[in-house]
Amino acid sequence: MDFYNILKSFTGIYMTGEISSSLPSISESEVAESVAQDIEKLKPSVMMQTLKELSPVLLAIAYNIVIVIITFIIAGQVIKFLSRMLEKFLKKINVDLTIRKFLLSTLKVLLYALVVLGLAERLGINQASVVAILGSAGVAIGLAWQGSLSNFAGGMIILFCRPFVRGDYIVSPKAEGIVDTIGVIYTILLTPDNKRISIPNGALANDVITNVTANDTRRIDIQVGVSYDSDIRKAKKLIKDAIDENGLVLKNKEILTYVSDLASSAVILGGRAWCKTDDYWTVRWGLIEEIKVKFDKNGIEIPYNQLEVHINESGNSLINKDK
Structure with a gap:
């Protein structure tokens, strides 16, 4: 069976002898030869040769x-x-x-x-x-990432210069708190009321940072005003006694009481003492309370702002008369 009969039996297309002059003429023998070559390539032996x-x-x-x-x-x-x-x-x-x-x-x-x-x-x-x-x-x-690279550079400065480390309490113009994490881009602080603050390292590296807990000891400064009518020497002794009686105050450090200022409505007395950094607020609050108790027991007056109203009786009588 020739190629023409095969094509006719499968496709139902009957070829005519008229072929468009615009298309190249392809003989049936050429098509059959091309198909035979393609089938030949699919033989296992040929495929193996290709793989080799x-x-x-x-x-x-x-x-x-x-x-x-x-x-x-x-x-x-x-x-x-x-x-x-x-x-x-x-x-x-x-x-x-x-x-x-x-x-x-x-x-x-x-x-x-x-x-x-x-x-x-x-x-x-x-x-x-x-x-x-x-x-x-x-x-x-x-x-x-220009901004992030600036923070990255700030993080490198903080990590290698170490103005503070994890666990320090720092104060910056942006925020203050305990350093929880020093990252490459951000530093995370925990505030005393347990808020979480993230500060870009670029800002921290360029700001003034106060490291409150960098040293083991810290000085406490307390100032209190007393009335001009009070005995200031007695008041100074009471402040000194309150400091000496506090067990957390470091006795091997300087303890000082002094007159700081003569203000318009009070004599300002001061007291200085040292304690461990971890005990700072406990000692400060305890001293303030104890000084107030001692002043009250010994009649030392702490002045406070008062509003005095003077009534002019003669003026009232005149007003009443006018009425």
């Missing part, structure tokens, strides 16, 4: 992939070992926990980046192209 021709290339690719995987696994173990060694060294020299985490993370990122660049060359990827792409991406990210 491609096998060196496939084997080379598979070999490179296996080498890359093995190298990456070994490099990962080496990076973990180096990270552990660095962590032990940083602990030995008492580096802050936040700085340790940052340095370890930076080391891992850099080492893995070097490994990836080396393995890319193994797979036939040009390292120069990878570096150029990363550089372009870095410029784009830098322009988009």
Whole structure:
């Protein structure tokens, strides 16, 4: 059966002898030969021959992939070992926990980046192209994250200069509280009433920061006004007694009572003492209460603002008369 009869039996299309002059003429023998060649290529023997021709290339690719995987696994173990060694060294020299985490993370990122660049060359990827792409991406990210990069730089300054550490109580123009976390971008404070405040590191690095708990001891300054009619020497002695009786006051430090000022409505007396930083508020509140109790018992008057109203009786009588 020739090709024409085969085509007619399957498609129902009857070919005529008229062929458009605009199309190239294809004989039935040529079409049949082309189909026969395609069928020939699907034979198992031909496919095996094709695979044999491609096998060196496939084997080379598979070999490179296996080498890359093995190298990456070994490099990962080496990076973990180096990270552990660095962590032990940083602990030995008492580096802050936040700085340790940052340095370890930076080391891992850099080492893995070097490994990836080396393995890319193994797979036939040009390292120069990878570096150029990363550089372009870095410029784009830098322009988009200018504010965040400023905070990142501030975080680095705080982490390495260490004006405060975790657990310190700091006072800044933005807020005050106990340092809970020093991050790369933000520093988190906890206020005395347990509020959580996040401050950008860029602002903290450029502001004046008061570290209240940086030292182990702290001085307490108390001032109280007494009436001009009161015995100021007796009042000073009562303040000194209140300080001496407080068990949390450090007796090996200077204790001082003094006259601070002669104000318009009171004589301002002062007292100074030292205590441990952790005991500061307990001692201060206790001293203020004890001074007030002693003043009341000994007749020392603490003046306060008063409004005195004087009634002019003669003026009232005149007004009444007018009425």
